[in-house]
Amino acid sequence: MAEAQNxxxxxxxxxxxVRRHYVFALRDExxxxxDGWTVYRHGPECFVEDSPRCEGxxxxxxxxxxxxxxxxxxxxxxxxxxxxxxxxxxxxxxxEQGFGSELEPLPVRRVVAAVGAPWREGDNDGxxxxxxxxxxxxxxxxxxxxxxxxxxxxxxxxxxPAYFIVDEYSGGTMEAEQLVVxxxxxxxxxxxxxxEVETAHEILIATWLRxxxxxxxxxxxxxxxxxxxxxxxxxxxxxxxxxxxxLIKNVAWMxxxxxxxxxxxxxxxxxxxxxxxxxxxxxxxIGKVLSPRLGGNWSSQTPQQPIGAWRTAIAKRRNAxxxxxxxxxxxEAHEAVAALTVLEDHMVDRLATRAAVYPRTALQIIGRSGxxxxxxxxxxxxxxxxxxxxxxxxxxxxxxxxHLDLDP
Numbered sequence: 001m002a003e004a005q006n007x008x009x010x011x012x013x014x015x016x017x018v019r020r021h022y023v024f025a026l027r028d029e030x031x032x033x034x035d036g037w038t039v040y041r042h043g044p045e046c047f048v049e050d051s052p053r054c055e056g057x058x059x060x061x062x063x064x065x066x067x068x069x070x071x072x073x074x075x076x077x078x079x080x081x082x083x084x085x086x087x088x089x090x091x092x093x094x095x096e097q098g099f100g101s102e103l104e105p106l107p108v109r110r111v112v113a114a115v116g117a118p119w120r121e122g123d124n125d126g127x128x129x130x131x132x133x134x135x136x137x138x139x140x141x142x143x144x145x146x147x148x149x150x151x152x153x154x155x156x157x158x159x160x161p162a163y164f165i166v167d168e169y170s171g172g173t174m175e176a177e178q179l180v181v182x183x184x185x186x187x188x189x190x191x192x193x194x195x196e197v198e199t200a201h202e203i204l205i206a207t208w209l210r211x212x213x214x215x216x217x218x219x220x221x222x223x224x225x226x227x228x229x230x231x232x233x234x235x236x237x238x239x240x241x242x243x244x245x246x247l248i249k250n251v252a253w254m255x256x257x258x259x260x261x262x263x264x265x266x267x268x269x270x271x272x273x274x275x276x277x278x279x280x281x282x283x284x285x286i287g288k289v290l291s292p293r294l295g296g297n298w299s300s301q302t303p304q305q306p307i308g309a310w311r312t313a314i315a316k317r318r319n320a321x322x323x324x325x326x327x328x329x330x331x332e333a334h335e336a337v338a339a340l341t342v343l344e345d346h347m348v349d350r351l352a353t354r355a356a357v358y359p360r361t362a363l364q365i366i367g368r369s370g371x372x373x374x375x376x377x378x379x380x381x382x383x384x385x386x387x388x389x390x391x392x393x394x395x396x397x398x399x400x401x402x403h404l405d406l407d408p
Contacts, residue, residue, distance in 0.1 A: 016169060016170050017119050017120075017121075017167045017168065017169060018060045018118065018119065018168055018169065018170050019060060019064075019116045019117065019118050019119055019167075019168040020116055020117065020119035020128060020132075020165065020166070020167055020168070020177075021064075021114050021115060021116030021132075021165070021166040021167075021168060021174070022114070022115055022116070022129065022132050022133075022163055022164070022165055022166075023112065023113070023114045023163055023164040023165075023166055024112065024113045024114075024115075024136070024159040024160075024163045025110070025111075025112050025159060025160040025162075025163070026110075026111045026112070026113060026140075026154065026158065026159055026160075027158050027159060027160055028111075028151050028152050028154075028158055029108060029109055029110075029111065029149075029151060030067065030109075030111045030140055030143060030144075030149075030151055031143050031144070031146075031147040031149040031151065032067045032069055032109075032111060032143055034069065035069075036066065036067050036068050036069055037066075037067045037139070037143070038057075038064065038065070038066045038067070039064070039065045039066075039135070039139050040057065040059070040062045040063070040064050041062060041063040041064075041065075041135060042059060042061070042062045042063075043061055043062070043063075045061060046059060046061065046062070058172075060118065060170070061118050062118075063115075063116065063117040063118070063131070063132070063135050064115070064116055064117075065113065065114070065115040065116075065135050065136055065139045066113070066114045066115070067111055067112075067113055067139070067140075068111070068112045068113075068114070069109050069110070069111055070109070070110040070111075070112070071107065071108075071109060071110075072107070072108045072109070072110045073105035073106065073107060073108065074105055074106045074107075074108045075105045076106075077105075077106055078104070078105050078106075113136050113139075113140075113154075114166070115132045115133070115135050115136040115139075116132060116166075116168060117131050117132050117135070119167070130329075133154075133155075133156070136154055137153060137154050137155070140153070140154045141153060141154075152230065152231070152232065153231070153232065154231075155231025155232075155233070155330065156182060156231060156330065157228065157229055157230060157231030158230075158231045159182070161181060161182040161183075162179060162180065162181050162182065163179075163180050163182070164176050164177075164178070164179055164180070165177045165178040165179075165180060203217070209390060209393055209394075210393075210397060211364065211393060212246060212247075212250035212254075212364075212365075213364070213365055213367070215246050216243050216246045216247045216250070219239050219240075219242045219243035219246060220239075220240075220243045220340060220344075222235075222239040222243075223235075223236050223237075223239035223240040223243060223336065223337055223340060224236075224337055226239055226333070227330070227333040227334055227336070227337050228334075228337075231330070233327070233328045233329065233330060233332065233333035234321055234327065234328060236328075236333040236336055236337065237314065237317050237318055237321055237328050237332070237333060237336050238318060238321065240314050240318075240336040240337060240339070240340045241314050241315065241318035243340055244282070244310055244314055244315075244340055244343055245282055247343070247344060247347060248282040248285055248286065248290070248347075249276070249280065249282065249285060250365070251290065251347055251351065251361070251365055252274055252285040252286075252289040252290055253274065253276045253396075253400060254360075254361045254364060254365065254396055255289060255290075255293045255294075255358055255361050256273055256274050256275075256289060257396050257399050257400075258358050258360050258361050259271070259293070259358070260273060261395075261399060262360060267293075267357050267358075268292055268293050270292075271288070271289065271292045271293055272288035272289055272292075274288065274289050275403045276399075276400040276403045276404045277403065277404065282315070283300070283311075283315075286298050286300075286307060290347070290350075293354070293358070294347075294350040294351060294353070294354050295350065295353070295354065296346075296349075296350045296353070306342045306343050306345070306346035306347075307343070307346075309338075309339035309342050309343065310339050310340070310342075310343045312339070313332070313335040313336045313338070313339035314336050314339050314340065314343075317332060317336065348365070348366055348370065348374075349374070351365055351366060352366060352370075352371060352374040352376040353376070355371060355376045355379040355380050356379035356380070359379065359380035359382075359383040359384075360383060360387070360389075360392055362376070362379070362380055363380050363383060363384060363389055364389065364392070364393060364396070368384065
């Protein structure tokens with residue numbers, strides 16, 4: 001469940017709560033019928049002959065999801081076209097032209113979902129919330145699949161940043177119990193600092209040079225966004241898996257390239273001399289290349305270890321998604337993001353420790369500022385001052401492309 005804070009509590013002290021509902025205002029349009037849509041999910045007890053007859057829509061033991069539609073307007077196209085014309089005027093040096101009502105705002109249908117399940121005193125809040133969110137997700141997903149609409153799947157990140165908890169009492173009366181504010185439900189784009197503008201300039205150059213660290217950083221950010229903003233947990237796991245593989249493979253490949261193509265003698269003789277191939281498995285590169293060349297703990301036996309966290313929270317769940325169609329939870333998505341950070345920190349720390357042995361790999365992967373933060377730049381200063389890092393990167397990428405075969 002998303003982190004939230006309760007800001008209002010009311011309610012009845014004497015009547016018995018039979019069902020608890022969550023009322024969400026969805027951020028995305030849903031292809032629902034004009035008069036809304038209601039779905040009931042009855043439990044097994046409703047189908048047992050000896051039990052009291054189920055009361056259908058009035059059954060207090062059924063889970064229920066109701067979608068309410070509201071007509072509205074979206075001015076983003078209108079405002080975007082107005083900004084476009086203003087920009088053209090600035091580029092051409094011509095006076096800005098007045099912009100009237102040539103474009104009408106687009107009609108939109110806002111959706112509010114009320115989803116509830118039976119509630120008993122002492123029930124687990126988190127489990128009850130997840131049960132209701134699952135019903136809402138299944139309901140909207142059925143409409144998505146029936147229409148082919150490209151509406152994102154419903155998650156807590158796809159609702160506006162507040163929702164109500166409403167208790168339903170015996171007899172059908174309802175009362176708002178809590179207003180919950182979702183703390184991460186509204187993410188604004190931050191203003192850049194001068195240092196960040198300079199960093200963006202460096203990243204842009206790295207993009208043009210096809211530096212693997214920029215590729216890794218892009219997939220890492222996509223994984224974070226999928227989990228924390230888009231609420232796309234499958235996308236989060238897959239992007240985290242790609243990021244981890246890009247990092248593991250390129251560090252292993254670059255260490256091998258530096259040891260065999262730059263040095264006159266391998267600083268770790270006897271280490272497996274890996275060649276860049278699409279078939280190389282990350283676990284083999286970890287055991288055969290990274291561990292002997294960088295030292296430290298590369299065990300995957302427990303999730304508390306960096307490699308174990310990657311194996312459990314990213315690699316295994318990636319395989320479950322691809323081979324079994326598994327749908328990860330929000331908790332599992334956030335665990336994947338955390339595991340990727342732990343993996344990155346471990347690999348960068350180990351490489352910084354061995355920067356004097358593999359200075360070119362350390363400079364390409366960690367960079368000067370990262371090495372300075374770890375007090376390791378002195379180990380690579382001579383290489384930094386004496387060699388063209390861009391040319392070294394081109395040599396490495398040429399070596400990779402000479403071996404890599406992407407045919408399936």
